[in-house]
Amino acid sequence: MPLRLVLAVQDEQYIEPFLQFARSGEFERGYTVTAFSRTEAFVRYLEECGNQVDAVLGEAVFIEAVCRDGRERIKFIRLSEEEQGSAGSGALYKYQPLPLLLSTVFEKVREIREGAAPPEGRTPVYGVTAAVGGCGKTTLALHLVRQLASEGKRVFYLNLETIHSEVLCEARPAGKEGNTRGLARLLYDLKAGEERQEELKLPVTAYCYRHSVLHCDTFAPVDNFNELLEVGRKEAVALIGYIAGSGNYDAVIVDTDSFPHERTATMMEQCDKLIWLVADDWGVMRKTGAWLAHLEKTRPSLFNSVMAKTLFAANRVSGEVQALSAGKGIQVAAVLPLIPAWAQGNRQGGIMHSPIYQRDVMKLCRMLGTTKDGAREGRELFDSGRPVYPS
Numbered sequence: 001m002p003l004r005l006v007l008a009v010q011d012e013q014y015i016e017p018f019l020q021f022a023r024s025g026e027f028e029r030g031y032t033v034t035a036f037s038r039t040e041a042f043v044r045y046l047e048e049c050g051n052q053v054d055a056v057l058g059e060a061v062f063i064e065a066v067c068r069d070g071r072e073r074i075k076f077i078r079l080s081e082e083e084q085g086s087a088g089s090g091a092l093y094k095y096q097p098l099p100l101l102l103s104t105v106f107e108k109v110r111e112i113r114e115g116a117a118p119p120e121g122r123t124p125v126y127g128v129t130a131a132v133g134g135c136g137k138t139t140l141a142l143h144l145v146r147q148l149a150s151e152g153k154r155v156f157y158l159n160l161e162t163i164h165s166e167v168l169c170e171a172r173p174a175g176k177e178g179n180t181r182g183l184a185r186l187l188y189d190l191k192a193g194e195e196r197q198e199e200l201k202l203p204v205t206a207y208c209y210r211h212s213v214l215h216c217d218t219f220a221p222v223d224n225f226n227e228l229l230e231v232g233r234k235e236a237v238a239l240i241g242y243i244a245g246s247g248n249y250d251a252v253i254v255d256t257d258s259f260p261h262e263r264t265a266t267m268m269e270q271c272d273k274l275i276w277l278v279a280d281d282w283g284v285m286r287k288t289g290a291w292l293a294h295l296e297k298t299r300p301s302l303f304n305s306v307m308a309k310t311l312f313a314a315n316r317v318s319g320e321v322q323a324l325s326a327g328k329g330i331q332v333a334a335v336l337p338l339i340p341a342w343a344q345g346n347r348q349g350g351i352m353h354s355p356i357y358q359r360d361v362m363k364l365c366r367m368l369g370t371t372k373d374g375a376r377e378g379r380e381l382f383d384s385g386r387p388v389y390p391s
Contacts, residue, residue, distance in 0.1 A: 003031050003032070003054050003055065003105075003106060003109060004031075004032050004034075004052055004053050004054045004055070004304075005022075005031050005032070005033045005034075005053075005054065005055050005056075005057060005105065006033075006034050006035070006036070006042070006045070006046070006053050006055070006056045006057070006058070007019075007033055007034070007035040007036070007057050007058065008035070008036045008037075008039075008042045008056060008057070008058030008059065008062035008063075009035075009037065009058060009059050009062075009079065009094075010037055010059065010061070011037070012037045014094070015035045015037060017098075018033070018035070018098065019033055019035055021098045021102075022098075022102065031102065036062070039061060039062055039065050042058070042062050042065070042066075043065055043066055046066055050074065051300055051301040051304065052300045052301075052304065053074050054074065054075065054109055054304070055074065055075040055076075055077060055105060055108070055109045056074060056075070056076045056077065057077045057079060057092070057105055058076075058077075058078065058079060059078070059079050059094075060078055060080075063076050063078055075108060075109040077091070077092060077105060077108055077109075078090070078091040078092070079091065079092055079093075079094040080092065080093060080094060081093075081094050081095070083095075083096075092104060092105070122244050122245050123156075123243070123244045123245075123246070123247070123248075123249045123250065123251060123252050124244075124250075124251055124252070124272045124273070125240060125244050125251075125252045125254060125270060125271040125272050125273075126144065126251060126252070126253050126254070126271060126272070126273050126274075126275065126368060127253075127254045127255075127256075127267045127268060127270075127271035127273070127274045127275070128140055128141040128144070128253065128254070128255050128274075128275045128277065129256065129258070129259050129264055129267070129268060129274065129275070129276055129277070130258050130259065130276065130277040130278070130288075131258060131259050131260075131276075131278075131284075131287050131288040131291040131292075132258060132279075132283075132284045132287050132288065133258045135258075135277040135278065135279050135284065135315055135316075136277060136315040136316060136336075137255065137258065137277050138159075138161070138165045138255055139315075139342075139352065140275065140277060140313070140315065140336065140361070141157070141159075141253055141255040142157075142165070142214065143357065143358060143361045144253050144275075144361060144364070144365065145157045145214050145216050145253050146214055146215065146216075146358075147358060147361050147362055147365055148250070148251050148253075148365065149214065149215040149216050150215075151365075153249075153250040153251055154216075154217075154248065154249045154250045154251075155214075155215075155216040155217070155249060155250065155251050155252070155253065156204070156208070156216060156217045156218065156243050156248075156249045156251075156252045156253070157211070157214060157216045157217070157218040157253050157255070158218070158219070158239070158240070158243060158252060158253065158254045158255070159218065159219070159255045159256075160228065160231065160236065160254065160255065160256040160257075160263050160267070161228075161255060161256060161257050162225055162228050162229060162257055163225070164221040164222075181202075181206055181207045182207060182219060182220050182222070183207065183219040183220070183222055183227075184222055184224070184227045185207060186207040186219075186239070186242075187227070187231065187235055187239065189202070190235070190238045190239065190242060191235070191238075194238070200242065203246065203248070204217070204242070204243055204246045204248055205217065205248070207219065217248075217249070231263055232262055232263070232266075233262055233263075233265070233266045236262075236263050236266040236267065236270070237266060237270060240252070240254065240266075240267070240270045240271075241270075254267045254270075254271060259291060260291060260294075260295075265299075265302065268302070268306050269302060269305065269306075271309070272309065273309050273311065273368050273369075274306060274309050274310045274311070275310075275311050275313055275364070275368075276288075276310050276311070276312050276313070277312075277313055277314075277315050278312060278313070278314050278315075278330060278332065279314060279315055279316055279317075280314055280316070280317050285330065288330060289330060292330070311333050311334065311364075311367060311368065312330050312331060312332045312333055312334075313332065313333065313334040313335070313336060313364060314332050314334070314335045314336065315336045316336070316337075316338040316339075317335045317336065317337060317338060318337065318338040333367065334360075334363065334364050334367060335360070336357065336360050336361070336364070337356055337357060337360060339352070339354045339356065339357055341354075342354070
């Protein structure tokens with residue numbers, strides 16, 4: 001995802017070579033640059049299109065002319081003509097070599113790519129999505145849950161698909177566990193509490209059950225599809241916030257219908273990290289790129305937020321990658337293997353098992369920083385954008 005940079009300097013002779021360099025060579029795919037030499041035009045642009053800007057690189061007269069209230073996500077970097085005083089003030093020397101200048105700018109706004117950290121006391125939320133059905137989205141979500149649970153983490157699996165996966169239907173709670181109130185009752189209680197302006201006092205465990213195969217907490221499948229079809233943005237925000245804010249879990253994995261969908265868009269907005277599945281297929285890559293372009297055009301603020309926390313992963317890959325090398329603006333960072341036995345349709349025994357697949361899911365968990373020891377390694381892999389192929 002290119003960094004959206006605004007250059008604001010009074011000298012038009014500085015702008016021309018800057019744009020020429022930034023739009024060619026090694027930085028061509030890393031930046032989109034909009035330049036201004038007049039303060040009025042610069043201020044007007046930020047007022048109208050500020051939600052599409054990652055960073056402003058400009059002289060003091062431009063930065064001081066902008067009200068930065070409500071623009072916490074934009075990184076303002078001052079250009080200085082004094083080489084000696086730049087380092088101490090946090091400014092960048094204006095006339096340093098452009099490769100060095102652009103590299104330094106990228107490092108300064110690196111936190112934009114990392115996305116916002118979860119609020120204090122809130123469990124990290126990891127979303128799994130895809131633009132095309134059949135990419136293995138739910139299979140990956142289930143394996144992520146099982147991997148994190150095997151590491152001793154307390155995990156909640158939130159499945160908001162209209163039609164649930166088989167593994168949830170096969171492990172329906174019975175007996176004492178079947179007495180939990182369930183998702184439909186929780187949605188009702190959340191709505192009632194909002195109307196009364198009261199916080200829900202019951203714990204999450206009053207509504208969920210312990211899944212015997214996944215070793216996590218989850219909701220029993222909803223039999224009436226209308227109850228899930230009526231879950232819109234407002235209900236999804238309240239539901240995710242209630243679970244993530246309960247303090248009962250180390251991770252929440254959210255799985256929804258394929259994008260575009262209102263619940264899916266809400267999950268993308270609310271999660272802290274997002275795994276977007278693609279495939280080594282021209283059709284899948286084309287459709288994914290088209291939906292991303294549509295999201296950028298219609299909801300630019302959501303698009304910027306989503307891309308800052310998205311890790312693209314290709315599923316069912318075997319041999320050499322072909323379609324993934326196409327210039328779709330999608331940078332694949334992880335690759336999951338094709339398991340031929342799964343194509344036979346044998347679903348007996350609940351979740352499908354494969355040591356090879358689970359090994360690469362473990363690598364993906366490290367990239368997401370779900371473990372303290374793997375967080376640094378994962379951050380480096382995430383930032384590098386290098387595909388992690390099955391070994």
